[in-house]
Amino acid sequence: KAGVTQTPRYLIKTRGQQVTLSCSPISGHRSVSWYQQTPGQGLQFLFEYFSETQRNKGNFPGRFSGRQFSNSRSEMNVSTLELGDSALYLCASSLMSLDTQYFGPGTRLTVL
Amino acid sequence: EDKVVQSPLSLVVHEGDTVTLNCSYEVTNFRSLLWYKQEKKAPTFLFMLTSSGIEKKSGRLSSILDKKELSSILNITATQTGDSAIYLCAVEQYNNNDMRFGAGTRLTVKP
Numbered sequence: 001k002a003g004v005t006q007t008p009r010y011l012i013k014t015r016g017q018q019v020t021l022s023c024s025p026i027s028g029h030r031s032v033s034w035y036q037q038t039p040g041q042g043l044q045f046l047f048e049y050f051s052e053t054q055r056n057k058g059n060f061p062g063r064f065s066g067r068q069f070s071n072s073r074s075e076m077n078v079s080t081l082e083l084g085d086s087a088l089y090l091c092a093s094s095l096m097s098l099d100t101q102y103f104g105p106g107t108r109l110t111v112l
Numbered sequence: 113e114d115k116v117v118q119s120p121l122s123l124v125v126h127e128g129d130t131v132t133l134n135c136s137y138e139v140t141n142f143r144s145l146l147w148y149k150q151e152k153k154a155p156t157f158l159f160m161l162t163s164s165g166i167e168k169k170s171g172r173l174s175s176i177l178d179k180k181e182l183s184s185i186l187n188i189t190a191t192q193t194g195d196s197a198i199y200l201c202a203v204e205q206y207n208n209n210d211m212r213f214g215a216g217t218r219l220t221v222k223p
Binding site: 103 | 156213
């Protein structure tokens with residue numbers, strides 16, 4: 001069974017731009033969660049989608065948004081990028097909400 | 113405030129040593145505690161613990177949960193340089209899908 005895939009793997013943007021990241025969960029998984037990881041910060045929860053609905057949201061500004069499609073694939077969008085948005089963005093999928101999560105390889109975003 | 117605390121924050125050992133990593137938590141609606149190994153990319157799942165006192169083992173790694181003490185330990189025996197990584201502890205809660213992560217323990221195993 002293929003694992004969680006994220007595209008692109010690496011991305012370089014400049015301040016003020018916007019970016020869209022994509023996550024394809026493990027086949028059959030309906031829950032997709034997004035995390036931001038920065039050095040020294042650990043993993044911080046962004047939001048979780050289940051059956052195309054946002055179920056939970058972490059403490060991030062409104063510039064961070066997401067959505068989930070009927071095939072469970074999810075996208076995360078960050079608008080008006082700031083330098084501090086440079087991070088590894090991880091997507092994790094689970095069969096159902098509250099199940100064990102399986103992480104994708106991440107998208108490393110660099111904002112210049 | 114819910115929190116997960118790992119100790120030590122960093123650890124340097126030599127190959128063959130045995131290490132014990134600690135994770136303590138204070139969260140509401142505890143569901144499970146997870147250990148991950150993180151190298152250069154996304155964390156790799158190691159163990160999920162839900163029941164107190166039951167040791168989970170995988171090769172040289174083992175972990176146990178103590179719900180009374182609100183803590184867990186991760187043991188690595190006969191360490192190898194390939195064990196060098198950040199070990200993350202995370203706690204899942206029943207009421208949401210949030211996973212509260214500790215800051216991690218950076219383990220360095222020297223040859």
